[in-house]
Amino acid sequence: MTIISSNLGYPRLGEHREWKHLLEHYWRHQLSATDFHAAAKQLRLANLKKQQALGLDLIPVADNSDYDHVLDTLAAFGAIPSRFGEFDQPLDLDDYYAIARGTDQAIAAEMTKWFNINYHYIVPEFDDVHFHLLDNRWLRYYQEAKQELGIDGKPVILGPVSFLKLGKRHGHYLDAAAVAELLPQLLPLYQQVFTELAAAGVKWVQLDEPTLVKTTDPAEIDSYRQALTYLHAAVPTLNIELQTYFDSLDLYDQVIQLPVQAIGLDLVHDHGENLAHLQTTGFPADKILAAGIIDGHNVWASDLTDKFTLIQQLRTIVTADQLWLQPANSLLHVPITTKNEPQADPILLGGLAFADQKLQELATLTTAANQGVAAVQAEFDKNQANLAALNASSHRNNPTVRQAEAHLADQVFERQAPFATRIKLQHDRLHLPLLPTTTIGSFPQSHTVRAKRAAWRHGDLSDTDYQDFLKAETKRWIDIQNEIGLDVLVHGEFERTDMVEYFGQKLTGFYATQNGWVQSYGSRGVRPPVIFGDVAYTQPITVAASVYAQSLTNKPVKGMLTAPLTIINWSFVRDDIPTAQVQNQIALALRQEVQNLEKAGIKIIQVDEPALREGLPLKQRHWQAYLDEAVYSFKITTTGVANDTQIHTHMCYSNFADIIDTIKALDADVISIETSRSHGDIINAFETTGYDQEIGLGVYDIHSPRVPSVDEIKTNIQRALRAIDVHQFWINPDCGLKTRQKPETIAALTNMVAARDAIQAQL
Ligand code: GLN
Ligand code: ZN
Numbered sequence: 143m144t145i146i147s148s149n150l151g152y153p154r155l156g157e158h159r160e161w162k163h164l165l166e167h168y169w170r171h172q173l174s175a176t177d178f179h180a181a182a183k184q185l186r187l188a189n190l191k192k193q194q195a196l197g198l199d200l201i202p203v204a205d206n207s208d209y210d211h212v213l214d215t216l217a218a219f220g221a222i223p224s225r226f227g228e229f230d231q232p233l234d235l236d237d238y239y240a241i242a243r244g245t246d247q248a249i250a251a252e253m254t255k256w257f258n259i260n261y262h263y264i265v266p267e268f269d270d271v272h273f274h275l276l277d278n279r280w281l282r283y284y285q286e287a288k289q290e291l292g293i294d295g296k297p298v299i300l301g302p303v304s305f306l307k308l309g310k311r312h313g314h315y316l317d318a319a320a321v322a323e324l325l326p327q328l329l330p331l332y333q334q335v336f337t338e339l340a341a342a343g344v345k346w347v348q349l350d351e352p353t354l355v356k357t358t359d360p361a362e363i364d365s366y367r368q369a370l371t372y373l374h375a376a377v378p379t380l381n382i383e384l385q386t387y388f389d390s391l392d393l394y395d396q397v398i399q400l401p402v403q404a405i406g407l408d409l410v411h412d413h414g415e416n417l418a419h420l421q422t423t424g425f426p427a428d429k430i431l432a433a434g435i436i437d438g439h440n441v442w443a444s445d446l447t448d449k450f451t452l453i454q455q456l457r458t459i460v461t462a463d464q465l466w467l468q469p470a471n472s473l474l475h476v477p478i479t480t481k482n483e484p485q486a487d488p489i490l491l492g493g494l495a496f497a498d499q500k501l502q503e504l505a506t507l508t509t510a511a512n513q514g515v516a517a518v519q520a521e522f523d524k525n526q527a528n529l530a531a532l533n534a535s536s537h538r539n540n541p542t543v544r545q546a547e548a549h550l551a552d553q554v555f556e557r558q559a560p561f562a563t564r565i566k567l568q569h570d571r572l573h574l575p576l577l578p579t580t581t582i583g584s585f586p587q588s589h590t591v592r593a594k595r596a597a598w599r600h601g602d603l604s605d606t607d608y609q610d611f612l613k614a615e616t617k618r619w620i621d622i623q624n625e626i627g628l629d630v631l632v633h634g635e636f637e638r639t640d641m642v643e644y645f646g647q648k649l650t651g652f653y654a655t656q657n658g659w660v661q662s663y664g665s666r667g668v669r670p671p672v673i674f675g676d677v678a679y680t681q682p683i684t685v686a687a688s689v690y691a692q693s694l695t696n697k698p699v700k701g702m703l704t705a706p707l708t709i710i711n712w713s714f715v716r717d718d719i720p721t722a723q724v725q726n727q728i729a730l731a732l733r734q735e736v737q738n739l740e741k742a743g744i745k746i747i748q749v750d751e752p753a754l755r756e757g758l759p760l761k762q763r764h765w766q767a768y769l770d771e772a773v774y775s776f777k778i779t780t781t782g783v784a785n786d787t788q789i790h791t792h793m794c795y796s797n798f799a800d801i802i803d804t805i806k807a808l809d810a811d812v813i814s815i816e817t818s819r820s821h822g823d824i825i826n827a828f829e830t831t832g833y834d835q836e837i838g839l840g841v842y843d844i845h846s847p848r849v850p851s852v853d854e855i856k857t858n859i860q861r862a863l864r865a866i867d868v869h870q871f872w873i874n875p876d877c878g879l880k881t882r883q884k885p886e887t888i889a890a891l892t893n894m895v896a897a898r899d900a901i902q903a904q905l
Contacts, residue, residue, distance in 0.1 A: 145453075145465045147508040148200035148432060150348065150385060150406070151298060151472030152189050153497050154207060155659050155667055157482060161185055165208070165665040168235065169243075175235050182208065183286070190287055190295070196501045199508070202348060203295030204283035205472065208235065209242050209664050212308060213251075213264040215300045217241070219331050220274040221309075223251060223267045232277035242664060252310075253663055257352060257388045258760050259439065259475055260670075260712065262663035266309030268316065268324060275331045280347070281338050288343075296383070297339060301351035302328045302369045308353070321365050329372045336377040348383045348406070354397060355389040355408075356760055363396045374401040383432055387471035389760045390415035395423055404430035409452065410437045410470035413764070417452075420459050431460045434470030435507070436500050441476055441658070441672055441714040443495040444503050446510070446525045453511045467508050473497040477658035477669075489535050490653055490674050492528030533718055537651065537675030544676070546730050547723065555777040557809060559785045561835055565811060567786035572698055572745060576905065577859075577898050579873045580630035580838070582792050582814060583702045583748065584638070584880035585619045586887055591636050612636050613690055620694045622888060627895045630746060631699045633691035635880065641704045641750065642712040646671035648683040649731055652713075672714045673724055679731035682738050689742045700790060701739040701747040703732055706775040711753040722771045729778035740783045748790035749780055752877075754804070755795040769804045776808050788812060794877050799827040806833065814838035816876040822861065829865035837866060840876030841897070842890060847882065849889040855897035868905065873898045 155161050164181050167173040173181075186206045193201045207214050216222065217233050225248040226240050242264055244250030252265040280297040287293040306321045306328070316324070339347060351366060370382065383404035384397075390412035391397050398405060407416045425431050433456055435449055456465060479498040480491055495503060506521045515522055532538065557564060598608040619634045638644040646652035652671045659667035684701060692699040706728040715721050732749070739747050751772070759768055780789045791810040798805065798815065805813060817824050817839040824839060841858045842850040863871060873894060879887050 145462050145511045146199035147504045148466045148468045151205035151474050153478050157478050162665040197505045200296050202298045203287045204280045205298040210264050216266045218277045220276045221271040268309050268311045273327050296346045296348050298348045301349045303365050304351045304353040333376040336380050340377050340380040346381045348385050350385045354386045358392045370400050394419035404432050406432035408434045408470040432466040434468050436469040438469040438471035446522050482657035493532035540676035543678050555781045557781050564785040568788045571786045578629040582878045583632050584878035585634040587880045616691050626891050633687045651675035651677040670713050677727040679734045685738050685742050688744050698745050701744040703749045705749045705751040707772045708753040711757040725775045729775040732779040733782050737782050740787050746788045750792045752794040773807045812836040814874050816840050818843040825865045836870045838872030838874040844875050844877050847886045852893045852896045
């Protein structure tokens with residue numbers, strides 16, 4: 143009678159991003175396929191060995207990837223879009239990467255966000271596929287772990303229904319009918335995989351069906367039931383752990399009846415709902431509850447005492463041998479180890495847990511659950527002391543911040559006058575032409591910009607020399623913008639590697655990790671800042687750069703800030719207080735920056751909120767609270783200025799129809815939105831609901847180096863002008879230009895201004 147520990151997935155990147163470098167060396171032809179495979183194997187085994195050493199009972203295998211697990215699934219099942227060729231053998235590396243990255247002949251498959259986190263998967267295209275099993279990769283990796291390390295692993299397989307639902311046919315995500323149509327073609331292939339696994343001695347597979355958490359219609363459960371019934375009947379000896387994560391199950395009652403031997407539930411990001419289901423409905427006596435009790439989204443150490451209490455609650459519902467302890471989701475989404483953060487304040491370090499520390503927590507909790515807390519008392523005591531020290535530290539108790547927060551409720555965060563009044567005053571002050579032209583903020587981060595920044599960081603370039611370099615770069619681009627004839631200029635954001643990291647470095651309460659990388663997509667890692675303390679404003683952040691840029695030109699220069707919600711969504715946020723509270727702390731800090739910019743003579747201030755749409759909660763019933771908080775913090779940030787100071791905002795992403803009321807509620811004077819990839823949906827949305835404020839719908843796509851022609855841009859402008867009044871409309875690209883090269887940037891913006899001029903002349 144023992145409770146066991148189990149993991150769902152381990153980070154791919156390697157402690158020092160060895161995996162990233164491996165992929166990129168291969169892409170640059172610096173490594174042969176043979177050497178790639180040998181090195182990838184070493185990394186895989188090293189990751190498994192670590193989990194073995196941590197004493198984990200059930201270790202996931204085949205959770206590794208050469209790029210992305212959805213791509214692996216479609217490659218294994220032969221669901222390869224026909225433009226990449228026909229295959230009857232397992233794909234070689236070049237064919238595999240062609241799908242992810244495109245070739246001269248075939249454009250890459252689309253990539254999109256994995257549920258509500260900052261990981262991106264390759265979207266399967268089910269247009270003309272005929273499924274056939276090309277590669278039982280799960281068997282290969284299971285055997286490798288067994289032979290090399292004696293690990294009897296748990297192969298991780300993306301379930302058939304989620305696989306289908308995450309893909310598109312004819313440009314649209316599959317609906318229930320399409321899933322029902324394709325599922326019978328796919329199931330025999332899963333059966334073959336399962337049969338081979340069972341024959342090799344596999345006891346458990348982890349079948350990930352994360353789309354179950356988004357399933358609210360009881361009719362939709364049929365496809366899951368059909369798949370699981372089929373597989374269970376076909377291969378009854380193989381035990382299935384049906385794994386869900388990222389939220390609760392609305393259809394809990396139905397899901398627990400499905401013919402599987404274990405069910406994995408997220409008990410961290412479930413808003414308490416999964417636990418409530420367990421307590422009210424109970425759990426079937428013939429199944430294992432794989433309880434996701436450790437946060438796999440965030441970087442904080444668990445409170446072991448709280449987790450032990452949770453385990454005790456679960457023990458009143460299931461027996462000991464019915465219980466597995468797990469992270470709530472794959473550890474793919476957290477950095478690897480805190481041991482590579484030697485520069486972190488020890489008080490912070492004690493409160494952090496990356497993947498390896500989380501697995502250690504799991505081992506400790508499993509021992510406590512089986513043998514009593516006394517067996518691991520020292521670990522529990524250390525954990526309590528660490529958390530107490532962090533919570534009591536001055537980082538988390540800044541009286542000035544707490545005081546400002548306490549006064550939030552007595553204040554109203556609205557502009558002084560309504561938009562109609564403000565905009566007249568702004569027009570009088572700014573003297574902009576009809577259809578004003580501008581950009582979104584960043585200009586190319588050339589090799590020189592990045593090299594200088596690196597040199598400065600390593601101490602090879604003095605502060606003064608670095609600042610002089612940044613100024614020279616700004617001056618160069620102010621001159622270019624003037625020459626092109628843009629109306630509202632920007633300083634170019636050369637000082638920022640990243641629009642969130644930069645603000646994190648200037649505000650208190652943030653820790654920039656040294657090695658806290660997580661995979662964002664493919665070989666690309668990001669290092670989200672860790673917001674661990676109260677956020678306070680201690681110094682002007684962008685004022686000097688904006689003022690300098692403004693000193694070089696008579697045209698208005700836009701100040702450029704990142705809004706609170708985007709900072710939150712792209713960071714690891716402390717979990718000892720509500721996220722909304724942290725968001726408001728950031729807003730109060732940025733409000734001071736906005737006011738300081740205004741005082742310094744900056745007449746236009748843009749506050750970017752690109753992550754607003756992508757951060758929406760998985761379940762629609764949580765949207766309103768999220769959006770209300772976004773609006774509130776945006777308004778705290780932006781309403782402390784005079785009527786004639788013009789507030790802009792910018793958003794990326796193309797699906798806006800469902801949050802258009804929020805966009806209006808922000809009450810920004812001008813908004814710019816990415817448009818070119820939205821097939822006109824945004825324009826339609828504004829046409830149907832009407833919109834009073836000024837708006838720039840991106841008139842060309844910045845994601846490729848292609849230079850759009852004048853005519854093409856004119857067409858885009860004219861299309862938008864059918865829905866939006868010419869007096870309201872701004873002309874700008876879709877997003878920032880930091881990833882572009884200088885020549886194409888100048889050419890595209892020159893064409894953009896020419897297109898505007900041509901249209902103006904016809905008015
Ligand atoms: N101001 C930012 C830039 O131009 C906005 C980036 C974004 O929308 N993601 O780079
Ligand atoms: Zn953008």
